[in-house]
Amino acid sequence: MKPIVVSAALAGLTLGAAQAQTMPAEITEPVTITWYNYNLASAGNGADATRHLIDLFEAAHPNIHVEGVPVPPQNITTRVQADLVAGQQVDLVQVTFNALGFAAEALGAHALEDIVPAAELAANFEGMVQNGLDLGRIDGRTYALAYTFSTPVLYYNADIFRQVGLDPENPPQTWAQIAEAGRVIRDHSDHIPLASGMFGPSAGDWLMQGVLRSNNGGVINADRTAMTFADPASLEAVQMLRDLAQEGILVNLDVTSQLESMAAGNAAMYLQTSAVQGYLIRGAEGNYDLRATTMPGFGDLRPRPNNSGSGLAIFSQDPARQRAAWELMKFVTSNEGYTIITRDIGYLPLRMAVVESPEYLAGWVSEHPLLQPNLQQLSYLEPWTPMPGPNYVQIATTMMDAIEMAVFGDNDDVAGILTAAQTQTQGLLP
Amino acid sequence: MSLASVAPRHGPNRWSRLNRLVRPYLYILPAIATFVIWIYEPLARAFVLSFQQWNLMPTAPRRWVGLENYENILALPRFWQALENTGLYLLGLLPMAVLLPLAIAIFTQDLSGRTRNLYRALIFVPMIVPPVVAAAVWRWMLDPHNGIVNGAIGALGGDPVRFLSDPHLALWTITFITGWKLMGFSTLVLSAANASIDGSLIEAARLDGASTWEIVRDIRLPLLSPAILLLVLMVILLGAQWSFSYIHVLTEGGPLGSTTNIYYLLWQFGFGSLSVGWSSASAVILFVGFSLIAALLFWLKAKLSFHDD
Numbered sequence: 001m002k003p004i005v006v007s008a009a010l011a012g013l014t015l016g017a018a019q020a021q022t023m024p025a026e027i028t029e030p031v032t033i034t035w036y037n038y039n040l041a042s043a044g045n046g047a048d049a050t051r052h053l054i055d056l057f058e059a060a061h062p063n064i065h066v067e068g069v070p071v072p073p074q075n076i077t078t079r080v081q082a083d084l085v086a087g088q089q090v091d092l093v094q095v096t097f098n099a100l101g102f103a104a105e106a107l108g109a110h111a112l113e114d115i116v117p118a119a120e121l122a123a124n125f126e127g128m129v130q131n132g133l134d135l136g137r138i139d140g141r142t143y144a145l146a147y148t149f150s151t152p153v154l155y156y157n158a159d160i161f162r163q164v165g166l167d168p169e170n171p172p173q174t175w176a177q178i179a180e181a182g183r184v185i186r187d188h189s190d191h192i193p194l195a196s197g198m199f200g201p202s203a204g205d206w207l208m209q210g211v212l213r214s215n216n217g218g219v220i221n222a223d224r225t226a227m228t229f230a231d232p233a234s235l236e237a238v239q240m241l242r243d244l245a246q247e248g249i250l251v252n253l254d255v256t257s258q259l260e261s262m263a264a265g266n267a268a269m270y271l272q273t274s275a276v277q278g279y280l281i282r283g284a285e286g287n288y289d290l291r292a293t294t295m296p297g298f299g300d301l302r303p304r305p306n307n308s309g310s311g312l313a314i315f316s317q318d319p320a321r322q323r324a325a326w327e328l329m330k331f332v333t334s335n336e337g338y339t340i341i342t343r344d345i346g347y348l349p350l351r352m353a354v355v356e357s358p359e360y361l362a363g364w365v366s367e368h369p370l371l372q373p374n375l376q377q378l379s380y381l382e383p384w385t386p387m388p389g390p391n392y393v394q395i396a397t398t399m400m401d402a403i404e405m406a407v408f409g410d411n412d413d414v415a416g417i418l419t420a421a422q423t424q425t426q427g428l429l430p
Numbered sequence: 431m432s433l434a435s436v437a438p439r440h441g442p443n444r445w446s447r448l449n450r451l452v453r454p455y456l457y458i459l460p461a462i463a464t465f466v467i468w469i470y471e472p473l474a475r476a477f478v479l480s481f482q483q484w485n486l487m488p489t490a491p492r493r494w495v496g497l498e499n500y501e502n503i504l505a506l507p508r509f510w511q512a513l514e515n516t517g518l519y520l521l522g523l524l525p526m527a528v529l530l531p532l533a534i535a536i537f538t539q540d541l542s543g544r545t546r547n548l549y550r551a552l553i554f555v556p557m558i559v560p561p562v563v564a565a566a567v568w569r570w571m572l573d574p575h576n577g578i579v580n581g582a583i584g585a586l587g588g589d590p591v592r593f594l595s596d597p598h599l600a601l602w603t604i605t606f607i608t609g610w611k612l613m614g615f616s617t618l619v620l621s622a623a624n625a626s627i628d629g630s631l632i633e634a635a636r637l638d639g640a641s642t643w644e645i646v647r648d649i650r651l652p653l654l655s656p657a658i659l660l661l662v663l664m665v666i667l668l669g670a671q672w673s674f675s676y677i678h679v680l681t682e683g684g685p686l687g688s689t690t691n692i693y694y695l696l697w698q699f700g701f702g703s704l705s706v707g708w709s710s711a712s713a714v715i716l717f718v719g720f721s722l723i724a725a726l727l728f729w730l731k732a733k734l735s736f737h738d739d
Binding site (some may be wrong): 266409420424 | 483485486490502505506507508575592594595597681682683684685686687698699701704705708
């Protein structure tokens with residue numbers, strides 16, 4: 001009797017292991033999956049569109065029921081972590097890219113290459129923006145399929161530009177031009193010359209990464225083993241921001257005040273994620289002429305923005321639920337999915353066919369020029385590099401505290417502040 | 431035979447003695463058990479966790495890191511900034527939560543009944559406003575562009591003051607809001623203590639020709655000293671915690687970390703990253719530090735209090 005039980009258990013184990021490698025080709029039994037989603041958590045912004053996506057998906061896949069779990073974006077990793085700890089079923093998660101490393105290394109998100117048949121994966125990647133796909137990869141493996149994302153753009157108030165004698169048809173393209181325009185705005189109006197979303201607890205390091213990288217610096221090296229935000233090129237970029245702050249061009253307000261200043265028409269320029277576009281449009285309507293251009297660069301160097309946004313990661317252990325989650329992933333990142341996401345939420349489409357084909361959004365895009373700089377940056381978008389190891393949050397926080405202090409603080413020793421923080425965060429790397 | 435006849439007499443005796451001995455402990459057992467389960471056991475665990483690196487995941491390994499968590503925290507400039515800020519908060523809170531209420535309690539004592547109650551009710555109102563609501567109201571009032579306070583400053587010809595976004599001002603703004611919120615409570619405690627002072631003492635002093643100030647200095651203040659010291663103790667031990675909701679809603683510790691305090695930092699470690707080692711280590715530091723301060727304060731309280739026995 002005993003040997004039979006043992007061998008049966010062994011067979012079960014090997015069978016389980018084999019199934020973990022390959023998900024079933026289709027769902028034949030009813031299955032319920034959970035979808036941890038932060039758009040569902042924001043009442044007016046994306047919740048309805050996301051529910052609409054789920055409804056369409058369930059109609060097309062009668063055997064799959066999707067249970068949406070709304071979680072605010074800043075809480076998504078802690079919530080997933082808490083639910084995994086509590087033994088809850090976690091299947092598909094909308095992960096912000098700065099948490100991607102943690103999701104993959106600590107929380108156990110699956111690399112799609114491990115669970116999805118190679119041919120199917122290749123077929124779905126067909127037609128998707130390559131830079132976008134890279135956002136969800138670590139060491140060449142796809143832990144999250146890029147889903148909703150946006151790029152940093154420079155919004156500007158064309159009315160203020162005209163009022164102080166600047167040309168709204170030629171907005172600043174470099175930081176030097178921003179400084180120049182900023183001085184004119186500072187001297188000839190009461191408006192805030194340059195607001196931004198670079199600093200603040202909820203900002204993280206996403207915008208700063210792009211600013212430093214645009215000067216060929218960076219916050220961390222390519223294989224994520226050394227912090228580099230105090231290296232010469234990064235230092236130069238931070239020093240430039242300090243000069244702007246000292247001149248009274250770049251202001252230090254909390255994130256919400258900066259957004260509200262721009263929306264209310266009190267700020268002339270505003271460097272921030274394109275995801276606030278909807279909010280700004282509502283503020284500008286009937287109030288002022290809101291325009292946007294690409295993120296500024298340094299001299300002749302091409303700006304190197306990174307995204308803000310999220311990818312979808314699969315956490316299911318059960319092969320059938322993995323298949324169901326993969327089906328949902330395919331659906332929301334299809335042409336139909338991105339048509340809804342871009343038009344109704346305001347994120348960028350990851351398939352260019354959506355904005356090029358009249359069948360989808362070509363007409364809509366031509367009516368909404370604010371989307372243009374955002375689309376343009378898609379072709380040279382770079383990944384938002386997650387900080388490695390268990391101290392990833394502390395590394396980013398310590399670094400951003402130091403950079404903020406170097407830009408706005410009373411101490412002129414930018415190099416000293418950054419070098420001290422770099423040494424310290426270096427010690428927190430795994 | 432004799433043994434057998436003695437035994438039954440001894441039995442109940444021994445029982446009743448045992449009963450007398452054990453019974454008091456049985457009575458306090460539930461209280462002790464609650465303390466152990468909800469306070470001492472978690473405290474011991476926090477102590478152990480402060481030497482480990484762990485992210486609360488059962489699947490993740492707990493790694494012993496020795497003093498690394500402590501070293502990391504103590505090396506953090508923000509930790510020292512938060513510690514300094516905590517001191518500044520307490521320094522700013524003491525006048526608002528002790529001195530001002532003391533003055534109000536003493537000076538309103540001589541008002542007639544109805545006016546006094548109205549006056550004290552007005553002072554007590556901030557106490558019952560929920561902290562988050564109070565924070566939101568202050569945010570509107572202090573807004574540099576549309577706030578009523580800056581409106582008044584502008585009308586008087588001043589430049590708008592950035593109460594919450596100027597790193598040199600924000601901490602004092604939050605201290606003021608916390609103090610404003612506490613003032614009602616302190617006034618209530620001190621008024622009650624003041625009212626319970628035996629009227630005949632004051633009557634006698636008056637007959638002896640003591641002035642109002644002499645009565646306050648020589649009779650009221652000494653008799654109020656237990657209540658004053660209790661308030662000082664509460665403000666020092668708990669004051670920094672009371673500012674938590676205002677920090678969280680109004681500044682999130684900024685600008686440039688100027689409003690963060692040790693409790694807010696602890697919360698950020700613990701819930702921003704689920705890094706249980708870091709937050710436990712800072713909790714242990716906090717526990718040890720405040721235990722020492724509390725011991726000192728209790729010693730002072732016993733030494734300085736004057737009781738009218």
